Amino acid sequence: MTATLSTTHSNKKLALFPSLKGQHVFITGGGTGIGAAMVTAFAEQGAQVAFVDVAQADSAQLATTIAANGYLKPWWRVCDVRDVAALQQAIEAAMKELGDFSTLVNNVARDDRHTLESVTPEYWDERMAVNQRPAFFAIQAIAPSMRRLKGGSVINLGSTGWQTKGGTYPCYAIAKSSVNGLTRGLAESLGADRIRINTVSPGWVMTERQINMWLNAEGEEAIKRNQCLPDKLQPSDIANMVLFLAADDGAMCTAQEFKVDAGWN
Ligand SMILES: NC(=O)c1ccc[n+]([C@@H]2O[C@H](COP(=O)([O-])OP(=O)(O)OC[C@H]3O[C@@H](n4cnc5c(N)ncnc54)[C@H](O)[C@@H]3O)[C@@H](O)[C@H]2O)c1
Numbered sequence: 001m002t003a004t005l006s007t008t009h010s011n012k013k014l015a016l017f018p019s020l021k022g023q024h025v026f027i028t029g030g031g032t033g034i035g036a037a038m039v040t041a042f043a044e045q046g047a048q049v050a051f052v053d054v055a056q057a058d059s060a061q062l063a064t065t066i067a068a069n070g071y072l073k074p075w076w077r078v079c080d081v082r083d084v085a086a087l088q089q090a091i092e093a094a095m096k097e098l099g100d101f102s103t104l105v106n107n108v109a110r111d112d113r114h115t116l117e118s119v120t121p122e123y124w125d126e127r128m129a130v131n132q133r134p135a136f137f138a139i140q141a142i143a144p145s146m147r148r149l150k151g152g153s154v155i156n157l158g159s160t161g162w163q164t165k166g167g168t169y170p171c172y173a174i175a176k177s178s179v180n181g182l183t184r185g186l187a188e189s190l191g192a193d194r195i196r197i198n199t200v201s202p203g204w205v206m207t208e209r210q211i212n213m214w215l216n217a218e219g220e221e222a223i224k225r226n227q228c229l230p231d232k233l234q235p236s237d238i239a240n241m242v243l244f245l246a247a248d249d250g251a252m253c254t255a256q257e258f259k260v261d262a263g264w265n
Helices: 033-044 056-068 084-098 121-131 133-148 170-191 208-213 217-226 235-246
Strands: 024-028 048-053 075-078 103-106 152-157 195-202 257-260
Touching: 024 033, 024 084, 024 133, 033 048, 033 056, 033 103, 033 235, 048 056, 048 084, 056 075, 075 084, 084 133, 103 133, 103 235, 121 133, 121 170, 133 152, 133 170, 133 195, 152 170, 152 235, 170 195, 195 235, 235 257
Parallel strands: 024 048, 024 103, 048 075, 103 152, 152 195, 195 257
Antiparallel strands: none
């Protein structure tokens, strides 16, 4: 082991899922934050991960660190998911190189702040293009792959932010609330081919972006007041739930929302 994987919980004894070894997993927005924790967690389970992101330097560093730690090097491409054709081409390219994918994690999002008054139709479309549209078209591109494998798992990252009436990002809230609709709306048709689809909704997770941009004294107080558990949520806490849903252990879970929010909701 030459470098430490920053997202690993060193003090927790976590499960190994034998069914994840050798699985092919595609993750959107895997270069930093919760996405990077999931890329790392799947690699630690012996899975072959592919991911897309716009953050070139962070993505390259992540893939190098994972390989240096002795795990399968993630396949990755710079891809702006607002371009649906580019996203679908990246999925096709990954499948051509690695083979079929049994797990898809729709993770990419941007929680930029805005007000009701400031939103133009162009801004609205851009918010949906990053926070809502990519998940549907990623599923469309990858479902045939899962059908060939006679099953699969789609995990859509939702949010508890809109459920707690977080008021500083209405377009993000609207897009994130639709993740449950995506999961519920596709569960029956995908389920016929043993493709499971679930939502994982994080509470307030301490990614670098959250700490740098939004966490302040008021936020610290809100965490203390609202969470049942005293510890702050880490990206790896979300990854742990996603691993379970991707593994055979989650075999009969579909069409559900799983909250990982330390009891805030
Ligand atoms: N962090 C939280 O507290 C929190 C809370 C609730 C829900 N979530 C959800 O969890 C998921 C991950 O959130 P996060 O906090 O890790 O986000 P983040 O902003 O830290 O990371 C998102 C990743 O997506 C990439 N990305 C952004 N725009 C892109 C684009 N157009 N094309 C390709 N890649 C792009 C970024 O470079 C980054 O690597 C999201 O779906 C988010 O809505 C997060």
